[in-house]
Amino acid sequence: MSFTLAKTERLAAILSQTPVIPVLTFSDAKSGLETAKALRDGGLTVLEVTMRTPKALEALKAIVDEVEGVTVGAGTILEPEHVQQAIESGASFLVSPGSSSRLLGAASEAPVPWLPGVSTVSEAMQLSERGATFAKFFPAGPAGGPAFLKSLVAPLPELHFVPTGGIDMSNVQDYLKLRNVACCGGSWVAPQDAIDAGDWGKIQSLAKEAAALKAR
Structure with a gap:
């Protein structure tokens, strides 16, 4: 079995902490630190740092080491080597856009839980x-x-989802009200233009708005 009870319980505990997981892309560690602090101060304490840039692992490790009160996962895990790199950088969970036999094997051996797409x-x-x-x-x-997702409640009642992609404040509640949605992922709470401009106040405000949402 690829998904153990212990790791499933750890993932459930992480996802239950928040209605929204910010999906973050950083070009340097400094912007990662400031964004993480703004999101935390706004009430969002579970973060996903995507492995899409050369500095992603550096930013993830900096957040883990220097920002108290947040749980940091690594996103866009595509290859088995990404699993090891993310764990070495301090990721508490892993997220992938899909799954493959190679990833299933690597993730089953990892010490942290995995959220496959x-x-x-x-x-x-x-x-x-x-x-x-x-x-x-x-x-x-x-x-x-x-x-x-609503149509899957009856045939797959034990499976819960973290919908991500095309979600913002205009439609997030449509997902959160569903019985089989644990929380949502999204980049709107830390828009790239705000990160690039260093507008930490805007990010904190957006996080506060998102943190006030309720699942079901």
Whole structure:
């Protein structure tokens, strides 16, 4: 089994801390530190740093080492080597846009929980067969949105989702009200233009608004 009870419980505890997980892309460690502090001060304490830039791991490690009160995961995990790199940088959980046999093998051996992505019923069933209780639903908007997830409640009642992609304050509550949604992921709480401009006040304000949301 790829998903152990211990790691599933740890992931459940992480996801239950927040209605929204900011999905973050950093070009340097300094912007990562300041963004993380602004999000934390706004009430969002679970963060996903995507592995999309050369400085991503450096930013993740800096946040883990220097920003108290946050739980930091590594996103856009695509290869087995990414798993080890993220763990060495201090990631508390891993997130992928999809899943593969190679990733399943690497993630099953990792000491931290993994949130794999799905966008179809077949993918969701395959993960459920392996013991998964949580999956990222990506890209949420193009893949069917809230209506798609609502249709999975009856056939897959044990599987819960973290929809990500195409979500903002205009539609996030449509997801959070669903029984099978644990929380949502999104970049709107820390827009790239605000990060680039160093507008930490704007990010804190957006985080405060998102933190006030309630799941179900």
